Amino acid sequence: NAGVTQTPKFRILKIGQSMTLQCAQDMNHNYMYWYRQDPGMGLKLIYYSVGAGITDKGEVPNGYNVSRSTTEDFPLRLELAAPSQTSVYFCASGVGTGELFFGEGSRLTVL
Amino acid sequence: QKEVEQDPGPLSVPEGAIVSLNCTYSNSAFQYFMWYRQYSRKGPELLMYTYSSGNKEDGRFTAQVDKSSKYISLFIRDSQPSDSATYLCVGNAGNMLTFGGGTRLMVKP
Numbered sequence: 001n002a003g004v005t006q007t008p009k010f011r012i013l014k015i016g017q018s019m020t021l022q023c024a025q026d027m028n029h030n031y032m033y034w035y036r037q038d039p040g041m042g043l044k045l046i047y048y049s050v051g052a053g054i055t056d057k058g059e060v061p062n063g064y065n066v067s068r069s070t071t072e073d074f075p076l077r078l079e080l081a082a083p084s085q086t087s088v089y090f091c092a093s094g095v096g097t098g099e100l101f102f103g104e105g106s107r108l109t110v111l
Numbered sequence: 112q113k114e115v116e117q118d119p120g121p122l123s124v125p126e127g128a129i130v131s132l133n134c135t136y137s138n139s140a141f142q143y144f145m146w147y148r149q150y151s152r153k154g155p156e157l158l159m160y161t162y163s164s165g166n167k168e169d170g171r172f173t174a175q176v177d178k179s180s181k182y183i184s185l186f187i188r189d190s191q192p193s194d195s196a197t198y199l200c201v202g203n204a205g206n207m208l209t210f211g212g213g214t215r216l217m218v219k220p
Contacts, residue, residue: 004154035210040119042199042210043155058207090154099145100208102154 002026006091006103013081013110021076021106023091029101031094032074033058034066036087037105043090049074081110114138115202115211123217130187132214134200137181141202141209144176146185149197149213158198159185190218 007022025032030051035043035058045058049068063085065077074093078085086109092100115136124130132146143162147155159174161167167174175184183200195218200211 040212042113042115042212044210045207092154098160099157100155102156104154105152 004091004093004101004103006089006106008106009104010107011109013078013108015081015083015110017081018077018079019081019108021078021089021091021108023074023076023103024072025074025091025093025101026072027093027101028071029093029095030071031096032068033092033094033100034064034074034076035090035092036060037090038087046076046089078108083110086110113212114209115200117198117200117211117214119212120215121217122214123219124190126190126192126218126220128190128218130190130194130216130218132185132187132198132200132216134183134185134211135181136183136200136202136209138202138204138209139181140204142205143203144174144183145201145203145208146172146174147199147201147210149199151196155199187216190216192218192220194218 004025033048034046044060047066049055089106092102094100146159148158149155164178171188173186197213197215199213
Protein backbone atom coordinates (compact mmCIF):
# COMPACT_ATOMS: atom_id res chain seq x y z
CA ASN A 1 0.00 0.00 0.00
CA ALA A 2 1.76 3.19 -1.20
CA GLY A 3 -0.16 5.70 0.95
CA VAL A 4 0.77 9.27 -0.01
CA THR A 5 3.33 9.63 -2.79
CA GLN A 6 5.12 12.90 -3.53
CA THR A 7 7.32 13.72 -6.50
CA PRO A 8 9.94 15.00 -6.96
CA LYS A 9 11.83 14.37 -3.70
CA PHE A 10 14.38 17.09 -4.46
CA ARG A 11 14.41 20.04 -6.82
CA ILE A 12 16.52 23.14 -7.37
CA LEU A 13 14.84 26.07 -9.09
CA LYS A 14 16.11 29.39 -10.31
CA ILE A 15 14.32 32.55 -9.24
CA GLY A 16 11.33 33.16 -11.48
CA GLN A 17 10.94 29.58 -12.67
CA SER A 18 7.72 27.63 -12.13
CA MET A 19 7.09 24.03 -11.23
CA THR A 20 4.49 21.60 -9.98
CA LEU A 21 4.86 19.31 -6.97
CA GLN A 22 2.85 16.16 -7.47
CA CYS A 23 0.90 14.37 -4.74
CA ALA A 24 -1.13 11.19 -5.07
CA GLN A 25 -2.90 9.06 -2.44
CA ASP A 26 -4.42 5.62 -2.81
CA MET A 27 -6.47 5.53 0.40
CA ASN A 28 -9.61 7.13 -1.07
CA HIS A 29 -9.35 10.03 1.38
CA ASN A 30 -11.49 13.08 0.72
CA TYR A 31 -9.29 15.52 2.61
CA MET A 32 -5.89 16.50 1.21
CA TYR A 33 -3.44 19.15 2.38
CA TRP A 34 -0.23 20.87 1.41
CA TYR A 35 2.10 22.07 4.15
CA ARG A 36 5.51 23.67 4.14
CA GLN A 37 8.01 23.08 6.92
CA ASP A 38 10.78 25.52 7.71
CA PRO A 39 13.36 24.81 10.45
CA GLY A 40 11.87 25.32 13.92
CA MET A 41 8.68 26.81 12.52
CA GLY A 42 6.36 23.85 12.48
CA LEU A 43 4.13 22.95 9.56
CA LYS A 44 2.28 25.79 7.86
CA LEU A 45 -0.84 25.02 5.83
CA ILE A 46 -0.67 26.29 2.24
CA TYR A 47 -3.87 24.89 0.68
CA TYR A 48 -6.32 22.16 1.43
CA SER A 49 -9.15 20.30 -0.26
CA VAL A 50 -12.19 18.55 1.20
CA GLY A 51 -13.01 16.72 -2.01
CA ALA A 52 -12.59 16.68 -5.78
CA GLY A 53 -13.30 20.10 -7.25
CA ILE A 54 -13.07 21.91 -3.89
CA THR A 55 -9.97 23.75 -2.69
CA ASP A 56 -9.38 26.46 -0.11
CA LYS A 57 -6.53 28.63 1.12
CA GLY A 58 -4.63 27.87 4.27
CA GLU A 59 -2.36 30.10 6.30
CA VAL A 60 0.35 30.82 3.67
CA PRO A 61 -1.17 30.53 0.15
CA ASN A 62 0.63 33.40 -1.60
CA GLY A 63 2.77 32.26 -4.52
CA TYR A 64 1.05 28.89 -4.82
CA ASN A 65 -1.91 27.35 -6.60
CA VAL A 66 -3.63 23.99 -6.40
CA SER A 67 -6.22 21.95 -8.23
CA ARG A 68 -8.18 18.83 -7.29
CA SER A 69 -9.69 17.21 -10.34
CA THR A 70 -9.69 13.69 -8.87
CA THR A 71 -9.89 12.24 -5.36
CA GLU A 72 -6.39 10.78 -5.74
CA ASP A 73 -4.34 13.75 -6.95
CA PHE A 74 -3.61 17.15 -5.45
CA PRO A 75 -0.79 18.96 -7.29
CA LEU A 76 0.78 22.16 -5.94
CA ARG A 77 1.91 24.74 -8.47
CA LEU A 78 4.63 27.28 -7.70
CA GLU A 79 4.59 30.30 -9.99
CA LEU A 80 7.58 32.66 -10.25
CA ALA A 81 9.68 30.92 -7.61
CA ALA A 82 11.31 33.11 -4.96
CA PRO A 83 14.04 32.29 -2.39
CA SER A 84 11.37 32.55 0.35
CA GLN A 85 9.80 29.41 -1.10
CA THR A 86 12.87 27.35 -0.24
CA SER A 87 11.39 24.78 2.12
CA VAL A 88 10.31 21.19 2.58
CA TYR A 89 6.81 20.59 1.26
CA PHE A 90 4.57 17.87 2.65
CA CYS A 91 1.36 16.56 1.19
CA ALA A 92 -1.08 14.82 3.53
CA SER A 93 -4.44 13.12 3.31
CA GLY A 94 -7.11 12.05 5.78
CA VAL A 95 -10.77 11.20 6.27
CA GLY A 96 -11.50 14.31 8.28
CA THR A 97 -9.67 16.42 10.78
CA GLY A 98 -8.25 13.50 12.71
CA GLU A 99 -5.24 11.47 11.68
CA LEU A 100 -3.34 12.76 8.69
CA PHE A 101 -1.13 10.56 6.56
CA PHE A 102 1.91 12.38 5.21
CA GLY A 103 4.13 11.82 2.23
CA GLU A 104 7.90 11.80 2.60
CA GLY A 105 8.28 15.39 1.50
CA SER A 106 9.68 17.36 -1.41
CA ARG A 107 12.78 19.46 -0.71
CA LEU A 108 12.80 22.59 -2.82
CA THR A 109 15.67 25.08 -3.09
CA VAL A 110 15.24 28.36 -4.98
CA LEU A 111 18.49 30.06 -5.96
CA GLN B 112 2.75 34.63 19.99
CA LYS B 113 2.62 31.24 18.30
CA GLU B 114 -0.58 29.31 18.97
CA VAL B 115 1.37 26.16 19.87
CA GLU B 116 4.82 26.50 21.39
CA GLN B 117 7.48 23.89 22.02
CA ASP B 118 11.09 24.02 23.13
CA PRO B 119 13.04 23.09 19.98
CA GLY B 120 15.72 21.16 21.88
CA PRO B 121 17.64 19.08 21.13
CA LEU B 122 16.89 17.07 24.23
CA SER B 123 19.54 14.41 24.76
CA VAL B 124 18.92 11.51 27.16
CA PRO B 125 20.52 8.10 27.85
CA GLU B 126 18.72 4.94 26.78
CA GLY B 127 16.18 3.83 29.39
CA ALA B 128 15.48 7.34 30.69
CA ILE B 129 12.01 8.78 31.18
CA VAL B 130 11.47 11.62 28.73
CA SER B 131 9.10 14.54 29.22
CA LEU B 132 8.20 16.64 26.18
CA ASN B 133 6.12 19.73 26.79
CA CYS B 134 3.92 22.07 24.84
CA THR B 135 1.85 25.17 25.61
CA TYR B 136 -0.98 26.59 23.57
CA SER B 137 -2.94 29.82 23.46
CA ASN B 138 -6.03 28.98 21.37
CA SER B 139 -8.96 28.13 23.65
CA ALA B 140 -10.86 26.80 20.62
CA PHE B 141 -8.66 23.71 20.38
CA GLN B 142 -10.94 20.73 20.92
CA TYR B 143 -8.38 17.97 20.93
CA PHE B 144 -4.67 17.44 20.70
CA MET B 145 -2.25 15.14 18.99
CA TRP B 146 1.41 14.24 19.07
CA TYR B 147 3.09 13.46 15.78
CA ARG B 148 6.55 11.89 15.52
CA GLN B 149 8.83 12.83 12.64
CA TYR B 150 11.99 10.92 11.83
CA SER B 151 14.75 12.72 9.96
CA ARG B 152 13.88 13.32 6.30
CA LYS B 153 10.48 11.65 6.69
CA GLY B 154 6.91 12.87 6.97
CA PRO B 155 5.22 13.14 10.38
CA GLU B 156 3.19 10.18 11.66
CA LEU B 157 0.49 10.20 14.33
CA LEU B 158 1.66 8.95 17.71
CA MET B 159 -1.06 9.90 20.19
CA TYR B 160 -4.50 11.51 20.05
CA THR B 161 -6.38 12.89 23.04
CA TYR B 162 -9.66 14.74 23.50
CA SER B 163 -9.95 15.89 27.04
CA SER B 164 -7.95 16.88 30.05
CA GLY B 165 -6.25 14.01 31.80
CA ASN B 166 -3.94 11.20 30.82
CA LYS B 167 -3.96 8.77 27.92
CA GLU B 168 -1.57 5.85 27.85
CA ASP B 169 -0.38 3.76 24.91
CA GLY B 170 2.44 1.36 25.66
CA ARG B 171 5.51 3.36 26.70
CA PHE B 172 3.83 6.64 25.80
CA THR B 173 1.55 8.78 27.97
CA ALA B 174 -0.08 11.99 26.79
CA GLN B 175 -1.28 14.47 29.39
CA VAL B 176 -3.51 17.47 28.76
CA ASP B 177 -4.26 20.25 31.26
CA LYS B 178 -6.75 22.58 29.58
CA SER B 179 -6.92 24.89 32.60
CA SER B 180 -3.26 25.83 32.16
CA LYS B 181 -3.14 25.14 28.39
CA TYR B 182 -0.29 22.71 28.91
CA ILE B 183 0.32 19.41 27.11
CA SER B 184 2.93 16.79 27.87
CA LEU B 185 4.16 13.58 26.30
CA PHE B 186 6.02 11.12 28.51
CA ILE B 187 8.13 8.31 27.13
CA ARG B 188 9.13 5.53 29.50
CA ASP B 189 12.18 3.31 28.97
CA SER B 190 13.30 5.45 26.05
CA GLN B 191 15.03 3.69 23.15
CA PRO B 192 17.43 4.94 20.47
CA SER B 193 14.59 4.31 18.00
CA ASP B 194 12.62 7.07 19.79
CA SER B 195 15.13 9.61 18.47
CA ALA B 196 12.99 11.92 16.35
CA THR B 197 11.26 15.29 16.38
CA TYR B 198 7.96 15.35 18.28
CA LEU B 199 5.29 17.75 17.08
CA CYS B 200 2.49 18.93 19.33
CA VAL B 201 -0.74 19.66 17.44
CA GLY B 202 -3.98 21.40 18.39
CA ASN B 203 -7.22 20.97 16.45
CA ALA B 204 -9.94 23.61 16.14
CA GLY B 205 -12.62 22.74 13.61
CA ASN B 206 -11.07 21.93 10.23
CA MET B 207 -7.59 23.15 11.00
CA LEU B 208 -4.59 21.55 12.67
CA THR B 209 -2.04 23.90 14.23
CA PHE B 210 1.42 22.43 14.60
CA GLY B 211 4.07 23.42 17.10
CA GLY B 212 7.65 23.79 15.91
CA GLY B 213 8.64 20.42 17.36
CA THR B 214 11.12 19.19 19.94
CA ARG B 215 14.06 17.17 18.72
CA LEU B 216 14.82 14.17 20.97
CA MET B 217 18.06 12.20 20.90
CA VAL B 218 18.25 8.94 22.88
CA LYS B 219 21.83 7.74 23.21
CA PRO B 220 22.69 4.03 23.63
